[in-house]
Amino acid sequence: MRKKLVAGNWKMNLSFREALDLTAKLRSEFHPSDKVDVAIAPSFPYLYPIVKMLEDNEINVLAQNMHWADFGAYTGEVSAPMLRSVGVNSVILGHSERRLYFHETPEILQKKVNRAILEDFHVIFCIGEKWEDRKAGKHIEVIQNQIAGSLFKLELQDWNLITLAYEPVWAIGTGQTASPEQAQEMHSFIRRLIKNKYGSETANQVRILYGGSVKPGNAAELFAQPDIDGGLIGGASLKANDFLAIIQAAKEAG
């Protein structure tokens, strides 16, 4: 039985003060549960203070991105060893905003994933098709290429560190969620893909999150689907009450 995971991707939002206030509210209201894991991904400058605030709490802190090298002349970048040195050992990679605005290709993402695994980092790896891909009936092929292009050189045991997040680009920040049936169809395809390559045990244990306009009002029906193991939440993770309601929905579905 896979434990659900609800992760908040704060993206490039919130002042330092607002980030601390939100963390404080989550810290006081989230109680460890055997039904759901919770994580938040603040911006880089806020990671260390938030890790400190959550030291005695089960909320995990994620980075939103990292570089593939360990150290070096890469102005403006942040590496896995740097993250580890401030107490972070999990990272989101492959988000569609990174692919779109920063031209992260499957090859670049493969290098980042490899570095993350080498450093024993947990990775939430995002995949998702654009609306025109879906309209053209190419959504399955796009997802297959994104997964195969960055993850299919991994060793079997590396999958212990991987969580997938299916985020259709047309559903991100638009208020237009994939229907539970559309999401379930893709999640079950993804699980079959992993099964064909790595076997049933790996396919059954890997968590596949859904992301894209998840809100308190639609979380329960999404999380009720058999292959949806939680959510990667953008906008609604910036409001403590909404995020807590989504966590509660995952608990009840779990």
Ligand code: 13P
């Ligand atoms: P929204 O929940 O704002 O649609 O964002 C989803 C997302 O991109 C999470 O990574």
